[in-house]
Amino acid sequence: MKILHLSDTHNCHKQLKDLPEADIIIHAGDFSFTGTEKETLNFIEWFYALPYKYKIFIAGNHDDYLFGANIEGLPDNCYYLCNSGVTIGNMHFYGVPLFIDDVISGEYDRQLNNIPNDTDVLITHQPPFGILDFSENINYGDFILLQNVLRIKPKYHLFGHIHNAYGMEKNDETLFVNSSILDNNYEIKNNPVILNL
Structure with missing residues (x-):
């Protein structure tokens, strides 16, 4: 199974051309900039139309329109994960918005502590503390998220949020991936990441 992972497109999604083939596309939040309904619907229409067998997205801190939203009417192959999960094949995906x-x-901490133990692919917007979270001499990751990732040991932890911390890092159990597409100037700098599960 092949995953295409991206994050932090901030309304630039339609500028992404010739996206590589994959079985699943995952967007880890901040698809909008000001979090309006118009921006959200523009992204969702684009995302739904992409030619991938499965599509998963979560909300980031810029995607305020989805706060408390109950999204209905999604196609069968498209999943908005909001402290929820989905099983595709034999892989358990779980998403936590920011x-x-x-x-x-304090609800965010409770949500992080409730990530299921059987999660194979964890999708968050924020990085865990100390992993692909460093910018301007500050670690912007979350310590409680780190504790839970070390507890759960997912095979993959996919996120974004810190634009200039793009990259991959691995410990003994988990591959961590920050797939922020834009740089700190909100210009397209990085490519989506392909992962082979």
């Missing part, structure tokens, strides 16, 4: 209101209320 909404600032949840961070402020």
Whole structure:
């Protein structure tokens, strides 16, 4: 199974041409910039039309329109994961969004602590602390997320959020991937990442 992973396109998704073939495309949030309904619908229409067998996306901190939203009417092969999961083949995918209101209320920490133990592919917007999260002399990752990733040991942890921390890093159990497409100037700099499961 082949995955195409991308994140942090911030309304530039239609500028992405000749995307490589894969079985599953995964967007790890921040598809919009100001989080409006118009931006969200523009992304969703583009995403639905892509020629991939399965499509998964989560919300990032810029995607406020989806906060508390109950998305209905998705095609059978398209999944919006909001503290929820889906099994494709024998792989368990689980997605945790990043909404600032949840961070402020403490709900985000509870969501991270509830990630299922059988998760094979974890999709978050924020990185775990100390892994592909460093920018301007600050680690922007989340320590509770790191603790849970080390507990669960997913095969893959896919995220974005920190634009200039694009790349891959591996420990004994997990391949960590930051697939932020834009740089800190919000210009397309990086390519989506292909992963072979």
